[in-house]
Amino acid sequence: MGRIVLGSVMHLLRLGAAYFAVQAAAGLLWWVLVFTVPLVREATLGSLDPVIVAVFDIPLFVIESAVAGFGVRAAAAVSTGWTVIVAVVLASYATxxxxxxxxxxxxxxxxxxxxxALCAVLLGRIPTELILRGPFAFRPARRADSANHVATTFGQLVVFWGFFLVVVPTAISALEQRWNVALPFPPLAAGAGAVILVLASVLGVASAVAMSTKGEGTPLPAAMPNRLVIAGPYRWVRNPMALAGIAQGAAIGLILQSWLVVAYALAGSLFWNYAIRPLEESDLKQRFGEDFERYREAVRCWIPGTPCAKT
Incomplete structure (x- = not known):
């Protein structure tokens, strides 16, 4: 077991260092293009003086990232801090x-x-468990009747859908226009997005009802179901609510004709799959044991398949 853990740590250390090395190469290439291709300079720096920016960015981003590629932790921290500062300043300037x-x-x-990448280099691991702390920690819901769980679940849907499917996409779309990075969409994109949004929303509501009536809980981590749910859409796919949310986000992007909103939905799916899902499944395994193991073996995570037996 110790060898496996050590091997995993070393693998992450190498991946983190490799990422910094790639970023150094990409940053160097970008600076070459900035000084040789006016279109690149205008699109990425606008009216900013490239010489002044390069004086700071080349040593703090390109060189420090290259040094971090050799596993030097201090260089990784400097490069990361500088990147965050530049991103914030450049976003303000573009806005x-x-x-x-x-x-x-x-x-x-x-x-x-x-x-x-910084966590991989500094710690040899990515502490995703820190995401689910405080009000977001996994906790079983308090015992209550189904009507109470359904009402709480729909309240959560209103808040989360309102924020992640209205407020955030609207802001992203507005910034996309302001930053002049919008791209053309096919004529039927908005109509297709509306159809997908309706279908995905139906899936999301059906999943939420199954979760609250059969599971005696809600989708929120702080009030999770007390029973393993293998009913409704959960018979066909393990994560129908996540699948619905991703499809909803992409559909909103099509309706708004915003490729950044579509990218936002896809990025959210990657974050959920690699950061949240392993923690959630670990919690389910701990609470439901072999029942969850059998369910996980029978039903796929993302692609619907043959329905599992009802419970």
């Missing part, structure tokens, strides 16, 4: 001026991945 939008996206993508 005020309407310039350098593609530069914001590039730095935003780097910033999103840097914390995980």
């Amino acid at each position: 005020i001026t309407g310039e350098a939008g593609w530069g914001v996206l590039a730095m935003g993508a780097a910033t999103a991945a840097f914390p995980a």
Whole structure:
């Protein structure tokens, strides 16, 4: 067991260092293009003086990332901190001026991945369990009648759908226009998005009802079901609510004709699958034991298949 853990740590350390090395190479290539291709300079820096920016960015991003690629922890911390600062400053500049939008996206993508790479280099692990602390920690719901659980569940849907499917996509779409990074969509995109949104919402509601009536709980981690739910959409796929949420987000992106909103939905699916799902399944295994193991073996995570036996 000790050898397995050590091997996993070393693997993460190598992956984290490799990410920093790739970022160093990408940053160097970008600076070459900035000084040789006017279109790249304008799209990523706008009216900013590239020489002044390069004086700070090349040593703090390119060189420090390259050093971090050799596993130097201090360099990884410096590179990550600098990337976050640049992303925030560049986003503010682009929002005020309407310039350098593609530069914001590039730095935003780097910033999103840097914390995980930094943890890999510093700790040899990515502490995803910190996400589910405090009000987001896994806890069984208090015992109550089904009507109470259903009402609580629908209250959660209103709050979460309102925020993640209305507020956030609207803000992203507005920034996409402001940063001048919008791309054209096919004529039927909005209509297709509306159909997908309706179907995904029906799936989400059906999943929520099954969760609250059969599981004696809610979808929220702080009030999780007291019974393993193998009913409704859960008979066909293990995570119908997550599947519905991803489809809803992508559908909103089609309706708004915003590729950034579609990307936001896909990024959310990756975050949920690799950060949240393992923790959730570990909790389910601990609470429901062999029943959950049999369910996991019989029903796939993302792709619907042959329905499992009802419970």
